Amino acid sequence: MAKKLYVFGIGGTGSRVIKALTMLFASGVKLENDFDIVVPIIIDPDTANGDLNRTADILTKYQNIVSKVGSENELFGTKIKTLVQLTNENSPNLSNNFKFGIDGSGQEFGQSIDYNGLDDENKALIDLLFSEQNIKADMTVGFKGNPNIGSVVLNKIVDSNEYNEFSNSFNQGDAIFIISSIFGGTGASGFPLLLKNLRINDPSRHNSDIISKSTIGAISYLPYFKVSDGNNDEKEIDSTTFFGKAKAALSYYEHAIFNNKDMLNSFYHIGDKANNNMKYAEGKADQKNDAHFVELAGALAIIDFVKSIPVITQSNQVTIKEFGVEDGSTKLKFDSLGQDTKDKLKVPLSKMYLFDKFIEKSMAELLKSPGKYNGESGVEKDFYNSDFYKIEFIPFLNYFKKWMDEMGTNEISFTPFHENQNHDSLLDFIIGNEVSRGSSLFSKNKAKGDFLIKRAHKIVSEGKLNNITEEERFIKVFDKILTEQLNNILN
Structure with missing residues (x-):
């Protein structure tokens, strides 16, 4: 159950x-x-x-x-x-x-215990336990x-x-x-x-x-x-x-x-x-x-x-x-964490971070690319103007991004990701798991966001997601392609 x-x-x-x-x-x-x-x-x-x-x-x-x-x-x-x-x-x-x-928290403490309504003996007891400042404390902002x-x-x-x-x-x-x-x-x-x-x-x-x-x-x-x-x-x-x-x-x-x-x-x-x-x-x-x-x-x-x-x-x-953490560093990365913690966090947080970066750096490339994803059986362009996308999903993603950014500003910080990404270096983002950006003439760029785009079109073309809503299809496509690429990066 x-x-x-x-x-x-x-x-x-x-x-x-x-x-x-x-x-x-x-x-x-x-x-x-x-x-x-x-x-x-x-x-x-x-x-x-x-x-x-x-x-x-x-x-x-x-x-x-x-x-x-x-x-x-x-x-x-x-x-x-x-x-x-x-x-x-x-x-x-x-x-x-x-x-x-x-009950009783939206007022002064004295009002919540009816201090003025107490007899002299009980007032004397309260005065022993609480200061005058306590009794007059405004609890509308907590204690x-x-x-x-x-x-x-x-x-x-x-x-x-x-x-x-x-x-x-x-x-x-x-x-x-x-x-x-x-x-x-x-x-x-x-x-x-x-x-x-x-x-x-x-x-x-x-x-x-x-x-x-x-x-x-x-x-x-x-x-x-x-x-x-x-x-x-x-x-x-x-x-x-x-x-x-x-x-x-x-x-x-x-x-x-x-x-x-x-x-x-x-x-x-x-x-x-x-x-x-x-x-x-x-x-x-x-x-x-x-x-x-x-x-x-x-x-x-x-x-x-x-x-x-x-x-x-x-x-x-x-x-x-x-x-505890594995080392005494004040700048924590995934490798600073114990194995159990790293196993719990690395794939999920990386997946959500990559989702956010793909939308920021590569979504324009996806929308202009030919293929099944951009269509009736995939995710049509009007979807990105829907309330679901603009009022719920993107603001939530912004909350996630801000949350990650804020953890990187403390004296004990957590910054497991690179910040210098663009569409052609999208998949090279986890510190400690570098992906080739193809800097030399004959090396292949394995970090391009195009890898995700091609897989998005392929998954939709298989037809297995035809009978669900556009919102479901959007999440399921990215759930699958982000997991695939992270497995490639981390293994």
Whole structure:
């Protein structure tokens, strides 16, 4: 029976890892052990957060592409669904955009706990636990590095409509993965609270018994960036406190989670000591951090978790894993990665990158070339003005390109591809796997984009793709020819 993986992404880091996971699925990475549906659920009180809304748009475009081309491909071959799509309910109180509603987060903290309505004794208790700044904190932009605030507000997660729908849709054999950071406010408080609630068997909640016994994995991020202060003495987020908060959180996790074998099946943690600076932003649209390789590593942790489920469910303790690279380089290429990681990434990412470069550098050559691809039984020229191509596919490809480009800008960068391509050197693009460009008089240019063009015409002329939509044909043709050429390049 097909199974579902529910991925809870908490805070900005959660959104960015889900973005990386979506890029892997688009590139052809698949889940193992009969998991064929992924349900991303983003928990962030800052509903205007730039990272959240960018990821939600990427997920929506991915879904729209799959709805047209199907999931029987390597490219875009994993089904992604919202809670609404799982339950087929048309509830006005339930979001259909991957965002998880949190009651009480769109106001000051004091308002959410009705501070002014408390009697003097309870006010005195709150004053001991929270500072005046905490009580007046504006939570419309999240918890701004204050897990003590987040722990109170996020405890209401189980009262939301989204949590009820999650419970209703959960089946035996489904699994859960939680993404969070450990050095801020939203992730550090949200992870242990969500885990605690998932493990409570509440008879009043549908499927609570199944959920409480399900396989759960998680990744918590140690600090991997700093925020520049912009000469702002009033800033509420101070990256000098990140490591202190991470140590305090890990100390709590040690006795509350790791020493309790029934709480968590598998735990991954990762960080980066590099002094990578992000622009200071307390939240909303300004918080849109550049992609980082450690977020891609987090997406790989999710793939590894699903693969490892048969093993970790037999263990009587938490399986703890770290991520490392083969060498100490700060400029990572495919050969910098361990063999298992390289095997997972090299073909899919190369395929998607080559797809983007072909459209940029060689599509004009394809459109003017004679052959079956450019016709009624292939892909007609009007297709490239369709909503599918211009509004869904190309913007998604642009997101992929930007994601790859951003990973190359950090102090610990990931740049596995050459940038100096044109139509005649298209296939010579993977660093470490050079392809002859035919520089001498008698050598053959094996890097030309014409190799892809000829195969596109040949595949269409075989007639095996006649009875599918133009959108499906477009993806299936490129899925096949890109795989063929990558096998030639890498073998």
